[in-house]
Amino acid sequence: xxxxxxxxxxxxxxxxxxxxxxxxxxxxxxxxxxxxxxxxxxxxxxxxxxxxxxxxxxxxxxxxxxxxxxxxxxxxxxxxxxxxxxxxxxxxxxxxxxxxxxxxxxxxxxxxxxxxxxxxxxxxxxxxxxxxxxxxxxxxxxxxxxxxxxxxxxxxxxxxxxxxxxxxxxxxxxxxxxxxxxxxxxxxxxxxxxxxxxxxxxxxxxxxxxxxxxxxxxxxxxxxxxxxxxxxxxxxxxxxxxxxxxxxxxxxxxxxxxxxxxxxxxxxxxxxxxxxxxxxxxxxxxxxxxxxxxxxxxxxxxxxxxxxxxxxxxxxxxxxxxxxxxxxxxxxxxxxxxxxxxxxxxxxxxxxxxxxxxxxxxxxxxxxxxxxxxxxxxxxxxxxxxxxxxxxxxxxxxxxxxxxxxxxxxxxxxxxxxxxxxxxxxxxxxxxxxxxxx
Amino acid sequence: xxxxxxxxxxxxxxxxxxxxxxxxxxxxxxxxxxxxxxxxxxxxxxxxxxxxxxxxxxxxxxxxxxxxxxxxxxxxxxxxxxxxxxxxxxxxxxxxxxxxxxxxxxxxxxxxxxxxxxxxxxxxxxxxxxxxxxxxxxxxxxxxxxxxxxxxxxxxxxxxxxxxxxxxxxxxxxxxxxxxxxxxxxxxxxxxxxxxxxxxxxxxxxxxxxxxxxxxxxxxxxxxxxxxxxxxxxxxxxxxxxxxxxxxxxxxxxxxxxxxxxxxxxxxxxxxxxxxxxxxxxxxxxxxxxxxxxxxxxxxxxxxxxxxxxxxxxxxxxxxxxxxxxxxxxxxxxxxxxxxxxxxxxxxxxxxxxxxxxxxxxxxxxxxxxxxxxxxxxxxxxxxxxxxxxxxxxxxxxxxxxxxxxxxxxxxxxxxxxxxxxxxxxxxxxxxxxxxxx
Numbered sequence: 008x009x010x011x012x013x014x015x016x017x018x019x020x021x022x023x024x025x026x027x028x029x030x031x032x033x034x035x036x037x038x039x040x041x042x043x044x045x046x047x048x049x050x051x052x053x054x055x056x057x058x059x060x061x062x063x064x065x066x067x068x069x070x071x072x073x074x075x076x077x078x079x080x081x082x083x084x085x086x087x088x089x090x091x092x093x094x095x096x097x098x099x100x101x102x103x104x105x106x107x108x109x110x111x112x113x114x115x116x117x118x119x120x121x122x123x124x125x126x127x128x129x130x131x132x133x134x135x136x137x138x139x140x141x142x143x144x145x146x147x148x149x150x151x152x153x154x155x156x157x158x159x160x161x162x163x164x165x166x167x168x169x170x171x172x173x174x175x176x177x178x179x180x181x182x183x184x185x186x187x188x189x190x191x192x193x194x195x196x197x198x199x200x201x202x203x204x205x206x207x208x209x210x211x212x213x214x215x216x217x218x219x220x221x222x223x224x225x226x227x228x229x230x231x232x233x234x235x236x237x238x239x240x241x242x243x244x245x246x247x248x249x250x251x252x253x254x255x256x257x258x259x260x261x262x263x264x265x266x267x268x269x270x271x272x273x274x275x276x277x278x279x280x281x282x283x284x285x286x287x288x289x290x291x292x293x294x295x296x297x298x299x300x301x302x303x304x305x306x307x308x309x310x311x312x313x314x315x316x317x318x319x320x321x322x323x324x325x326x327x328x329x330x331x332x333x334x335x336x337x338x339x340x341x342x343x344x345x346x347x348x349x350x351x352x353x354x355x356x357x358x359x360x361x362x363x364x365x366x367x368x369x370x371x372x373x374x375x376x377x378x379x380x381x382x383x384x385x386x387x388x389x390x391x392x393x394x395x396x397x398x399x400x401x402x403x404x405x406x407x408x409x410x411x412x413x414x415x416x417x418x419x420x421x422x423x424x425x426x427x428x429x430x431x432x433x434x435x436x437x438x439x440x441x442x443x444x445x
Numbered sequence: 446x447x448x449x450x451x452x453x454x455x456x457x458x459x460x461x462x463x464x465x466x467x468x469x470x471x472x473x474x475x476x477x478x479x480x481x482x483x484x485x486x487x488x489x490x491x492x493x494x495x496x497x498x499x500x501x502x503x504x505x506x507x508x509x510x511x512x513x514x515x516x517x518x519x520x521x522x523x524x525x526x527x528x529x530x531x532x533x534x535x536x537x538x539x540x541x542x543x544x545x546x547x548x549x550x551x552x553x554x555x556x557x558x559x560x561x562x563x564x565x566x567x568x569x570x571x572x573x574x575x576x577x578x579x580x581x582x583x584x585x586x587x588x589x590x591x592x593x594x595x596x597x598x599x600x601x602x603x604x605x606x607x608x609x610x611x612x613x614x615x616x617x618x619x620x621x622x623x624x625x626x627x628x629x630x631x632x633x634x635x636x637x638x639x640x641x642x643x644x645x646x647x648x649x650x651x652x653x654x655x656x657x658x659x660x661x662x663x664x665x666x667x668x669x670x671x672x673x674x675x676x677x678x679x680x681x682x683x684x685x686x687x688x689x690x691x692x693x694x695x696x697x698x699x700x701x702x703x704x705x706x707x708x709x710x711x712x713x714x715x716x717x718x719x720x721x722x723x724x725x726x727x728x729x730x731x732x733x734x735x736x737x738x739x740x741x742x743x744x745x746x747x748x749x750x751x752x753x754x755x756x757x758x759x760x761x762x763x764x765x766x767x768x769x770x771x772x773x774x775x776x777x778x779x780x781x782x783x784x785x786x787x788x789x790x791x792x793x794x795x796x797x798x799x800x801x802x803x804x805x806x807x808x809x810x811x812x813x814x815x816x817x818x819x820x821x822x823x824x825x826x827x828x829x830x831x832x833x834x835x836x837x838x839x840x841x842x843x844x845x846x847x848x849x850x851x852x853x854x855x856x857x858x859x860x861x862x863x864x865x866x867x868x869x870x871x872x873x874x875x876x877x878x879x880x881x882x883x
Contacts, residue, residue, distance in 0.1 A: 036543065
C-alpha cells in the first residue's frame with residue numbers, strides 16, 4: 008500500500024492543522040514515559056479497540072470496545088506484532104495457560120464477525136496456545152464447522168459447564184477469553200465459574216455505561232494533557248447525561264433538550280476559542296450498548312421534540328432488543344479524513360492487545376457524511392487496513408505524514424484503553440464491596 | 446523479498462530431511478508451553494544473537510552473543526516487533542527508565558558495526574526513550590558525529606563517571622546498555638557503578654567461557670528434547686575441552702589431540718546412528734572470545750601436531766590481542782544452506798530482545814566452504830535479512846517451507862538464550878559467593 012492509499016485529511020479548515028499530531032510527535036519520549044508509569048502495577052484489558060475521529064483540529068475517541076471484532080481487517084504484515092503482544096499479555100497474567108477458549112457472539116449470520124473470530128483464533132494459536140471456540144448459541148447441540156470466504160474454517164463447539172468449570176467437548180481451558188459484549192445480559196453459565204475469564208463479564212454492556220467510561224476518559228485526558236501542556240479538549244469529546252428516558256413515551260425529553268442545548272453552547276465556546284468554523288453537533292447514544300444502534304445526530308435541540316415515530320423506535324432499542332433507558336449526549340467530532348476521488352468518509356479504529364498497540368483499520372463509508380455515526384447496524388463499510396502499526400512517530404517527517412498521524416491514533420487509543428482499565432478496576436472494587444455487603 | 450531469495454537447503458543427504466523442522470512444527474503448542482514455563486520468574490539477557498547452523502539432519506547453535514551487532518542487517522519490516530520487544534524487556538526490569546546510554550565497542554573504523562549501533566539506537570528511541578552513545582574510546586575528548594553510508598548519523602560522546610554514576614556530556618542515564626563484549630578486559634570505569642548496567646560486565650569475554658555456555662546449553666537441550674521426545678544431539682553440538690594450552694610453545698597439544706580424536710569418534714557414532722554420510726569434523730576455538738578469531742577446522746587429529754607457524758600465530762591470539770590459553774573443541778555442524786546459482790554458503794543468525802524472537806539474517810559467504818567458520822575477522826559477508834520473523838510455524842505448509850525453517854531457528858535461538866540466562870544466573874551466584882568470601 009503506498010501513500011495514495013491513505014485517507015486524505017482535509018486541510019481546508021482554519022487553524023493550525025494538524026496541531027494535535029505535531030504536538031504528540033514532538034513529545035514522544037515524554038508521552039511514552041507517562042504511559043510506562045501508568046502501566047506499572049496496573050492491569051490492562053486483554054484487548055481493546057477504539058473508534059477514533061480526526062477532525063483536524065481535534066482527535067478523540069468516540070467508542071471503546073472491550074470485546075473487539077474486526078481482527079480480520081488488520082494488516083497481515085503486523086500479525087507478528089499481534090502474536091508477540093498476545094504472548095506478553097498472557098505472560099503478565101502470571102497464570103499457567105496452555106489451553107484457551109474464546110466465547111464469541113452468538114449471531115452466526117454475520118460472516119464478517121466470524122472472520123474476525125477465526126483471525127483472533129489464528130493469532131492466539133500462532134502465539135503457541137491450543138484454542139477452541141465455545142459457543143453460547145442456544146440451539147447448538149453438536150460442533151459446527153463454518154467455511155469462511157477467506158478460506159478459513161471456524162469450528163464452534165457448544166459451551167458446557169461441569170460444576171464450576173467451563174469446557175467444550177471435553178476441552179477444559181486454563182483461560183477463557185470473552186468476545187461477546189453481553190448486550191443481552193449476563194448468562195448464568197458464566198456466573199461463578201472458576202477459570203480465569205477475561206475481560207470480566209461485568210465489563211459487558213449489561214453492566215457497563217458509556218458515561219462512566221467517558222468520565223474516566225476525561226480524567227485521563229486531563230492528566231495527560233497537563234503532562235504535555237495542551238488543552239485536553241483537543242483529545243476529549245465533551246459530554247453530558249440525563250436520568251431515565253423513555254423515547255416511546257416521550258419521558259425525560261425536557262432534560263435531554265436542556266442538556267443538548269448546554270452541550271452545544273459549550274462546544275461553540277471551544278470552537279470560538281480554537282477558531283473552528285464548523286457547526287457544533289452532538290451525538291445522542293444509548294449509555295449501554297454498541298453497534299451504533301440508537302444513535303442520533305443533533306445540531307439543534309428542537310430536533311428532539313420533533314422526532315417522528317420511526318426515529319423514536321430506532322432510538323428506543325439497542326442490540327438484542329434491549330430497551331434504552333439512559334442516554335449519553337456526546338460532542339460530535341467531525342471526521343475530516345476522506346478516501347478516494349469520491350471523498351468517502353473514513354473513520355479510524357485502533358487495536359490494542361494488553362497495552363501494546365498492534366495497528367488498526369479505517370471504516371470507509373460510501374453513504375454517510377462527516378457528522379454521522381459510521382458504526383451502525385446493517386451499514387456496510389469497506390475496511391482499509393492501516394499500513395503503519397501506530398507505535399512510533401517519524402521525527403524527520405511532516406506532522407501529518409502517515410506514521411505521525413497513526414502514532415497520534417495509537418496515543419488516543421491507549422488513553423481510552425487506560426480509561427477502560429480504570430473503569431475495570433473501579434467496577435471490580437464495586438463488585439467486591441457489594442459482595443462484602445452480602 | 447520472495448521465495449527465490451531464500452537460501453536453498455540441500456536435500457542431497459540421506460535421511461529424513463528436514464526432520465528437525467517437522468518435529469518442531471508439529472509440536473509448537475508443547476514447545477511454547479515449555480518456553481513459557483522457563484520464562485516465569487527468570488531473567489533473560491536484554492538482547493542475544495545466536496549463530497545457527499542447519500545441516501539438514503541437525504540444527505544447532507554454534508555461538509551465542511550477548512553483545513550483539515548486526516541490528517542494521519535485520520529486516521526493516523520487523524522493526525515494530527523490535528520496538529515492542531524493547532518496550533516489554535524494559536518494562537520487565539521494574540525500574541523507572543527514561544534515559545538510556547549505549548556503550549559500544551571502541552573500534553570506530555568498522556562502519557558495519559557503527560551502522561548496527563545507529564540501528565539499535567533508533568529502535569530504542571522509537572520505543573520512547575532518550576538514547577545517547579557513551580564511548581570508551583581512549584582518545585575521544587569531544588563529542589564526535591559520524592556520517593554513515595545509510596544516511597544515519599552516529600554521535601559518540603565520551604563516557605564519564607562522577608562518583609558512582611556514569612554520564613556523557615551531562616546526560617545521566619537511568620539504564621546503561623552494554624554493547625561491548627569486553628574482550629580486552631573489564632574497564633575500571635564500569636566497576637561498582639550504581640546505575641543498572643545490562644548485560645552485566647561479568648558476561649563479557651574477559652570472564653565468560655564458551656565451554657560454560659555449552660555446558661548449560663547441553664542441559665537445556667536435554668530437558669527440551671525429553672519434553673518433545675527427540676534425540677538432543679539433533680539440536681546440540683557435542684564438545685570437549687582441555688586444560689591450559691599454549692599454541693606457540695606447543696604446550697597442551699597432546700591433550701588437544703586426544704580429545705579431538707575422541708570427539709571425532711563420538712560424532713561418527715551419532716552419524717552412524719542417524720545414517721549421516723558426511724565426514725565428521727571439529728572446530729577448535731578460543732574458549733573466551735568472539736569474532737571468529739582463533740578458530741580451526743580439524744578432520745584428523747594429526748592436523749594439530751602439523752600446524753605451521755602461521756596457523757599457530759592465528760590460533761594463539763583472539764580479538765584485542767588477548768592470548769588464547771583455553772580452547773573448546775566443538776562438533777562441526779555442516780552448513781547445508783546455500784544461496785544463489787553459485788551455491789554460496791549461508792549461515793543464519795537469530796536475534797532476540799528479552800525472550801522475544803525478532804528476526805535475523807543470513808551471512809552469505811563467497812569464499813568459504815560448508816565446514817568452515819563464517820564469522821571470521823576481515824571476512825566479508827553479504828547480509829540477507831530473514832523475510833520471516835521466526836515466531837510461528839505455518840501448519841499447512843511443508844516442513845522446509847520458510848516459516849517452518851525460520852520457526853526452528855527461533856526455537857534453537859531461544860534455547861541458546863535460555864542457556865545464557867542460566868549462565869548469567871550462575872555467574873551472579875558465583876560473584877555473590879566470592880563477594881561473601883571477601
